[in-house]
Amino acid sequence: MINLIRNEWMKIFRRPGTYVMIAILLVIISVTGIFMKYNLIEEEPNVTEEWKPVLQQENEALKKQLESSSIKMEQEYYKKQIAINEYRIEHDIPFREKYNVWSFVKDNSELILLAGLFTIVISAGIVASEFNWGTIKLLLIRPINRSKILLSKYITVLLYAFLMVGILFGFSVLLGAILFGFPEQALPYLNYFNGKVTEQHIVVHLIVYYGLGSIEMIMLTTMAFMISSVFRNSSLAIGLSLFLMFTGSQFTALLSMKFDWAKYILFANTNLMQYIEGTPLLEGMTMTFSIIMLIIYFVIFQFLAFYVFKKRDVAA
Amino acid sequence: MESIVAIKDVTKVIKGRTIIDNISFEVNKGEVFGFLGPNGAGKTTTIRMIVGLIDITSGDIMIGGKSIKTNFEDAVRHVGAIVENPEMYKFLSGYQNLIHYARMVKGVTKEKIDETVKLVGLSDRIHDKVKTYSLGMRQRLGLAQCLLHDPSVLILDEPTNGLDPAGIREIRDYIRLLAREKNMAVIVSSHILSEMEMMCDRIGIIQNGQLIDVQLVQEFVHSSSASFEFEVIPSEKAVTLVKSNFPDIPVTSSRNGITLELTKEVVPELVKMFVEEDIQVFGIKEVSKTLEDRFLEVTADKGGKRP
Numbered sequence: 001m002i003n004l005i006r007n008e009w010m011k012i013f014r015r016p017g018t019y020v021m022i023a024i025l026l027v028i029i030s031v032t033g034i035f036m037k038y039n040l041i042e043e044e045p046n047v048t049e050e051w052k053p054v055l056q057q058e059n060e061a062l063k064k065q066l067e068s069s070s071i072k073m074e075q076e077y078y079k080k081q082i083a084i085n086e087y088r089i090e091h092d093i094p095f096r097e098k099y100n101v102w103s104f105v106k107d108n109s110e111l112i113l114l115a116g117l118f119t120i121v122i123s124a125g126i127v128a129s130e131f132n133w134g135t136i137k138l139l140l141i142r143p144i145n146r147s148k149i150l151l152s153k154y155i156t157v158l159l160y161a162f163l164m165v166g167i168l169f170g171f172s173v174l175l176g177a178i179l180f181g182f183p184e185q186a187l188p189y190l191n192y193f194n195g196k197v198t199e200q201h202i203v204v205h206l207i208v209y210y211g212l213g214s215i216e217m218i219m220l221t222t223m224a225f226m227i228s229s230v231f232r233n234s235s236l237a238i239g240l241s242l243f244l245m246f247t248g249s250q251f252t253a254l255l256s257m258k259f260d261w262a263k264y265i266l267f268a269n270t271n272l273m274q275y276i277e278g279t280p281l282l283e284g285m286t287m288t289f290s291i292i293m294l295i296i297y298f299v300i301f302q303f304l305a306f307y308v309f310k311k312r313d314v315a316a
Numbered sequence: 317m318e319s320i321v322a323i324k325d326v327t328k329v330i331k332g333r334t335i336i337d338n339i340s341f342e343v344n345k346g347e348v349f350g351f352l353g354p355n356g357a358g359k360t361t362t363i364r365m366i367v368g369l370i371d372i373t374s375g376d377i378m379i380g381g382k383s384i385k386t387n388f389e390d391a392v393r394h395v396g397a398i399v400e401n402p403e404m405y406k407f408l409s410g411y412q413n414l415i416h417y418a419r420m421v422k423g424v425t426k427e428k429i430d431e432t433v434k435l436v437g438l439s440d441r442i443h444d445k446v447k448t449y450s451l452g453m454r455q456r457l458g459l460a461q462c463l464l465h466d467p468s469v470l471i472l473d474e475p476t477n478g479l480d481p482a483g484i485r486e487i488r489d490y491i492r493l494l495a496r497e498k499n500m501a502v503i504v505s506s507h508i509l510s511e512m513e514m515m516c517d518r519i520g521i522i523q524n525g526q527l528i529d530v531q532l533v534q535e536f537v538h539s540s541s542a543s544f545e546f547e548v549i550p551s552e553k554a555v556t557l558v559k560s561n562f563p564d565i566p567v568t569s570s571r572n573g574i575t576l577e578l579t580k581e582v583v584p585e586l587v588k589m590f591v592e593e594d595i596q597v598f599g600i601k602e603v604s605k606t607l608e609d610r611f612l613e614v615t616a617d618k619g620g621k622r623p
Contacts, residue, residue: 003419010416015407134403138461141367142420143393313330313370 004144004152005159012122012160021118025164026171029108033175036104055085072283080192087197093187100183101176102202108172109206109213115164116217116245123157124224124237127309131232136314150309154225154302161221165214169206191276209273216270219294220245222301229305256281269293318345320394320501321366321469326375328361328525335361337525338375343501345468348491350516350533351505352611358525359505360400363473366503367397379469393421396467400474402458406447410438410457413446414464421465428464436460436490452483459490470494470502476511488515509611523615544583546590547573547598554595561589575603 012018059082066078088094097103127150130136140146189205191198200208220241227237248267256262263269263282269290274280321343328336336358343349353359364370366377368384368391377384382391404413414433418424433442436456446454455475462470472491476484492515494500506512512519513533520530548554551573558567558576566577576586583600590597 007416007419010408010412011405014405014412133405134401135405137369137399138403138417139420140369141392141395141397141399142417143389144420145389311371314364315370 001148001152004149005156008126008153008156009159012126012156018122021121022164022167025111025114025118025167028111028114029168029171029175032108032111033104033172033179036099036107037179052089055089059085083197084190084192087190093190097183097187100180101173102183102186102206104176104180105169105172105206106209108168109209111168112165112210112213112217113245115161115168116214116220117242119157119161119164119217119221120224120241120245121238122160123221124228124241125234126153126157126225127228128232128234128237132234140314146310147306150229150306154222154305157221157225158218161214161218165210165217169210212272212276215272215294216245216249216267219266219270219297219301222298226301226305230308253281263289264293266293266297269297319343320345320380321503322378323362323366324376324378326362326365326377327373328358328365328370329373335525336365339522339525339527340375341520341527341530343469343503345501346495346499347517348495348502348504348515350512350519351503351522352507352509352512352519353505353522354507354615357522359507359522360473362522363397363399363471363503363505366471367395367399368392369399393465394468395471396462396465396469397471398455398458398462398473398475399471401477402454402461404446404454404457404461407445409445410442410449410453410460413457414442414460417461418464424464432460432463435463451478452480455479455483455487459487463494466498468500470500472502472504474506475504476506476508484511491515521611521614529614543575543577543603545570545573545575545601545603546586547600548590549573549596549598553593554590557589557593557595558586562586573598 062078062082062085066075066082069075069078130139139149186202188199189202191200191205223244224237224241227240228234231237244267248265249271252262252265252267255265256268260282263285268281268285272287272290275287275290280286319342323339323341326336326339327334339358339362341349351359351362361370365372366379366384368388372385377391379391380394382394384391404410405416408416411429411433414429418429433439436459438453438456438460441449441453446457449457459475462472470491475487475491479487488511491502491504495502495517504512504515516533518530518532521528546554551569554574555567555569558565558574562578562582565582568575578586587597587600
């Protein structure tokens with residue numbers, strides 16, 4: 001199996017396109033870094049200002065809103081904000097700090113979308129290209145069953161996704177450290193869960209944040225992989241996956257305003273951050289529900305990919 | 317003779333159309349088996365079934381005693397194949413391509429790769445990218461790819477397609493060598509008859525998905541009565557003479573005289589007759605039939621009816 005993955009890895013990294021992708025990723029991270037450095041820093045708030053009264057005021061306003069609100073989801077949100085603000089005042093943790101390497105890394109989590117885009121391109125091509133090149137014939141007449149070959153390809157795609165997100169994270173840390181420096185004392189991130197506020201080290205938080213942020217990308221990559229294997233067409237796989245990547249969540253948000261079943265749509269569930277930081281898209285959705293939905297989608301995609309790939313007559 | 321590949325009552329139906337209709341044959345160790353048929357007859361489909369690229373609707377194929385249907389990995393282990401053109405990863409070097417395939421079977425060492433490269437004569441260019449290779453070089457790389465794991469069955473689909481005469485000859489000699497010295501069974505498909513005649517020990521003719529004949533090449537070419545060309549003057553008189561005295565013998569006028577299809581024993585009789593009738597006889601020579609003539613005969617006889 002390791003040899004099969006090495007083969008796939010070699011086929012990806014012997015093509016110049018792969019390096020172009022990595023270069024683009026690095027360039028864009030650098031551009032955002034430079035942009036942040038020279039544009040935003042000047043407008044940086046004065047972090048030494050008295051922040052406790054500000055939070056107290058905010059909390060009073062929030063409490064009033066909480067009383068007047070009748071929607072459960074809104075109430076939850078207010079409660080959470082109030083709890084976190086109180087925790088800050090109590091433990092002397094300011095809500096704003098000087099822009100530093102960790103702020104930069106967190107901002108760059110937006111670029112997971114870009115890493116996802118590149119991973120989809122690889123994923124969409126990894127099966128379809130073998131058919132286009134005609135090399136599938138020589139690949140499938142080895143004494144290795146087809147499922148193993150397909151599995152090695154999928155694992156390679158996951159490794160590539162991991163590499164891209166890893167590059168994004170690593171380079172962001174490196175560049176952030178150079179441009180903005182480390183904070184003297186890293187402020188912890190505050191988690192609110194079940195009415196309780198807990199502290200989390202910022203680096204741990206960022207890793208979790210990136211991990212959760214990658215779920216949508218992994219699901220779309222898996223979908224692209226499935227399309228690639230079922231239709232042997234990389235353009236279709238790339239096109240459809242990217243289209244859904246950029247429009248899927250908006251569509252789902254629109255649908256969720258009118259229909260309750262929107263919660264069963266893949267994109268309603270890909271953002272697990274909604275249960276940690278914000279409020280769920282629809283009432284009644286929980287972390288467990290979303291995870292189960294994600295697993296169901298994942299299994300369907302994989303079943304289709306493997307079933308069709310195993311059964312197919314290789315005629316072209 | 318020990319059989320290594322056995323095709324048993326194999327049928328392939330695609331979307332209700334019978335592409336391959338109940339084919340059976342065996343291929344022995346150390347022999348070159350030619351698979352002959354016009355385009356679209358089902359040669360490639362059969363080959364793809366042998367290597368497990370497409371499913372068998374009914375029947376079974378055994379390679380080295382293992383079924384390709386139920387025991388794919390053990391059956392295909394014995395096989396090295398080029399299916400149609402030897403398509404390689406063009407962005408990799410020849411050597412990387414070979415590494416790629418070597419990783420997919422157990423026990424192929426670096427030395428074995430180097431040895432194979434030398435064997436197919438690619439040592440000079442093996443580290444160049446495949447996209448810079450000529451067709452002949454790609455064909456040789458394809459051959460190297462099949463031979464890496466010392467297969468006992470070699471399957472080559474149209475191996476000489478697109479090669480120049482020197483390349484064709486090289487491949488041909490090479491195939492004969494492998495069959496003879498390594499005792500490999502080689503299955504070659506082609507629609508070029510002269511090539512098959514020189515390369516194969518036995519030939520199976522396929523038409524419209526049916527295997528219409530399997531014969532040794534020699535038998536195949538010589539099985540019918542031979543043709544003799546008589547150089548005679550005047551030829552018109554000779555033709556009428558033969559027609560009246562030997563109505564069973566087909567006779568045609570040819571460039572130098574007349575051509576007759578007969579068995580050797582009748583030749584002296586004919587000569588005597590010509591001499592008695594004052595026809596000048598300058599020469600008699602046997603015209604052996606080519607595979608092409610035989611092929612057209614056989615396909616017209618047995619498979620002429622289209623379904």
